[in-house]
Amino acid sequence: MLERIRSGLLYTETDAAFRDPLRRAELVFAYNAISPAEPERRRQVLERIFGSLGERAVLLSPFHAAFGSNVHIGDDFFGNVNLTFIDDVDIRIGDGVMIAPQVTLATTGHPVHPALREDFRRFSEPIVIEDRVWIGSNVVVLPGVRIGYGSVIGAGSVVSRDIPPMSVAVGVPCRVVRAITDDDLRPRMSEV
Structure with a gap:
């Protein structure tokens, strides 16, 4: 069954029940209740x-996860409030990634035809977010997507296709609008 799930084939809630011990719902609940004044304790719970989990990772409360155990985060990560991981299969996040508030990373979807949704039938495909990516507020990343090195995903986007490295991509559906170039090294506002 695990191979079926990892292959992106349809499976049901009943099929997936053997994976319940991998869910970290109680730990997620506990993490969201720990004071920000206790960073060591917060880190210990995130590691569980x-x-x-890489070094210097920051994840603001609250966050949500279907499992948690399928999420792999690199060094120097920053996740803002209300980050949701639908991690029925792997979500791999590289180093130096920044994620704004209200973002959903969803490895799982459901068939379009209602006859195929019996027993919550679904499919899952991994998500990969490469190093140095910035994802804006209210973004949804759908199953099977890879976001390339250094890219920026604009606020409110729905990412349903791979995004190449060093790109600015926005919209519903999310599309590349331009490359990131050396011109982007200039300060945003002129110094006074």
Whole structure:
């Protein structure tokens, strides 16, 4: 069954029940209740939730996860409030990634035809977010997407296709609008 799930084939809630021990719902709940004044304790709980967690990772409360154990986060990560991981399969986040508020990373979807949605039938495909990516507020990343190195995803986007490295992409559906170039090294506002 695990191979079926990892292959992106349809599976049901009943099929997936054997994976319930991998869910970290109680730990996620506990993390969201820990004061920000206790960073060491917060880190210890995150290490128990996620499959792997890099150095200097910051995740603001609250956050949500279907499992938690399928999330792998690199070094120097920043996740803002209300980050949701629908991690029925792996979500791999590289180093130096910044994620704004209200973002959903969803590895799982459901068939369009209602006859195929019996017993919550679904499919899952991994998400990969490469190093140095910035994802804006209210973005949804759908199953099977890879966001390339250094890219920026504009606020409110729905990412349903891979985004190449060093790109600015926005919209519903999310599309590349331009490359990131050396011109982007200039300060945003002129100094006074």
